[in-house]
Amino acid sequence: MSELINNREYRQKMLKEMIHDLHAGHTVAEVKGRFKELLEHVGATEISALEQKLIEEGMPVAEIQRLCDVHTAVFQESLDRQEPVVTEPGHPLHTLREENKALSAIISEIEKIIQSITAKTPKENLAKYVGDDLAQ
Secondary structure, rough: HHHHHHOHOOOOOOOHHHHHHOOHHHHHHHHHHHHHHHHHHHHHHHHHHHHHHHHHOOHOOOHHHHHHHHHHHHHHHHHHHHOOOOOOOOOOOHHHHHHHHHHHHHHHHHHHHHHHHHHOOOOHHHHHHHOOHHHH
């Protein structure tokens, strides 16, 4: 286990093996356990640094990106176990969430308007907004 804690080259080798396994057709579920173990010992920042080093050594970025599904699966498990944060009105996080809800509602309305406009011809749209006489 000490090789996980003290040996950067060993961790890099593990990461390379996981990437190669994904490339060879192993599933995210098969690799996730090993990645989770590696992450427990080194943290996301070092994983990122290791990935960057692999890129610098010539590993294609696309291969590194294959780990994104593994990252997501590991972090999603952790996020799913967390209780939602409850905040009171006036708290910055509460305000941010309320603003996001309001913006989402506005965006939905804009999307409906865009769909309405794109479903009609330019002449129909012009007639709606300036009147039939001017649209001719």
